[in-house]
Amino acid sequence: MKIKATLDRIPGGMMVVPLLLAALINTFAPNLLRIGNFTQALxxxxxxxxxxxxxxCAGAQINVRSVGVSLGKGATLLGVKWLVAAIIGCIAYLFAGANGLFLGLAPIAIIAAMSNSNGGLYMAIVGQYGKSDDKAAYSILALNDGPFLTMVALSIFGAMGFVDGLFSVQSFISVLLPIVVGMVLGNLDHDxxxxxxxxxxxLIPFFAFALGMSIDFKSIVDGGLAGILLGLMTVFITGTAGYFVFKLIGWNPIVGASEGSTAGNAVATPxxxxxxxxAFLPLAKIATVQVAASTVTTAILLxxxxxFLVKRLEKKGKLAKYIGEKN
Structure with missing residues (x-):
């Protein structure tokens, strides 16, 4: 059986399929795997x-030695993604209904999905339309893997009174220490x-399955359509913002737009x-589902x-200007 090949053909399949499978099990046979010992533990x-x-493991992929143009491009993309996500998230918190949702979306899902990006998709796009320094920029973009940038935004909102409570220093350290340990080890030794x-x-399918075991099918139904909306917002808002910022600076705007996605690892952020x-626990489950839906949507749509953007530049005769000779 070609299980892995089948999962690879599904956008975000290694994350989405285990998550949905576990949610089905938890909905219709919740005690099937709750039998104790290693089975339940895993x-x-x-x-x-x-x-x-x-x-x-993700922290180990962050290369702190990246400098020059690559650093500038990576930092710009990282900043644009985070700023757009934070602004939309802030609006969501300000206008959320009594159920804590904005347009059916959990604000925490908006920030988690829109500030994160699919590194594989980015590399595939810049591999075709970008240059070597565009590829090297990913070592900086790896900083948006995990919950760090989401925690920064939520802490700012907490200080502004938009959310309940702040993250303590200990909370930040407890979440970020695994990333820091990985980053130190990865930079000390390339092997x-x-x-x-x-x-x-x-690890992705395993933690996705475990997360799915805390979700029932009703939450999948409730969160799915809103999650698709989240994916549309991620592609067209963050992608377009990156496009125009890069164009304004004089860099390849296609590279700027290539960050308009959500990676499978973002499902762990809520x-x-x-x-x-x-304080964020009540909406964590539905946020997880919505981020998962955004992952699939962006993988297809981006x-x-x-x-479309490439053809638009070609018609204007500007594509060659940005691509030039790849190095």
């Missing part, structure tokens, strides 16, 4: 441990970076945030949007 109760290990890179991909601050 498939039901292991999400926090698995996410922590994933964050360590360690390669070693942890293998674990990063492997749970990590809720663990650090229980390449189509990029194709």
């Amino acid at each position: 498939f039901v109760d292991g999400s926090n441990t698995l996410i922590a290990l994933f964050l360590l 360690m970076r390669d070693f942890f890179a293998k674990g990063s991909d492997m 749970a990590a945030i809720a663990t650090a601050n229980a 390449p189509l949007y990029i194709a």
Whole structure:
């Protein structure tokens, strides 16, 4: 059976399929895997441990030695993504209904999905339309993997009185320490970076399944359509913002637009945030589903949007100016 090949053909399949499968099990046979010992520890109760290990592996991929134009491009993309996500998230908190949702969306899902990006999709796009310094910029973009930028935005909102409570210093450290440990190990030893890179991909279906075991099918139905809306917002708002900022600076705008996606690892962010601050716990489950839906939506839609932007530049005779000779 070609299980992995099948999952690879599904956008975000390694994350979405285990999540939905576990949600189905939890809805119709909730006690099936709650039998104690290793089975329950891995498939039901292991999400926090698995996410922590994933964050360590992801942190090892952050290269602090990146400098020059690559640093500038990566920092610009990172800043645009975060700023747009924070502004939309702030609006969502200000105008959320009594149920804590804005247009059916959990504000925490908006920030988590829109500030994160699919690194594989980014590399695929810049591999075709970008240059070597565009590819190297990803070492900076790796900072949006995990909950750090979401926590920064939520802490600012807490200080402004828009959300309940702030993250304590201890909460920040407890969430970020695995990332820092991974980053230190990955930068001290390139072989360690390669070693942890293998674990990063492997852990995704396991923590996704464990997260799914805390979700019932009703929440999937309730969150799915809103999650698609979140994906549309991520592509067209963050992608378009990146496009015009890069164009204004004089860089390749296609590279700027290529960050308009949500990565599968973002599905872990709501749970990590809720663990650090229980004030976000009530909407963590529906936020997880909405982020998952955004992942699938952006994986399908962003390449189509990029194709549209490329054709638009071609008609204006400007594409060659930005692509030039790849180095």
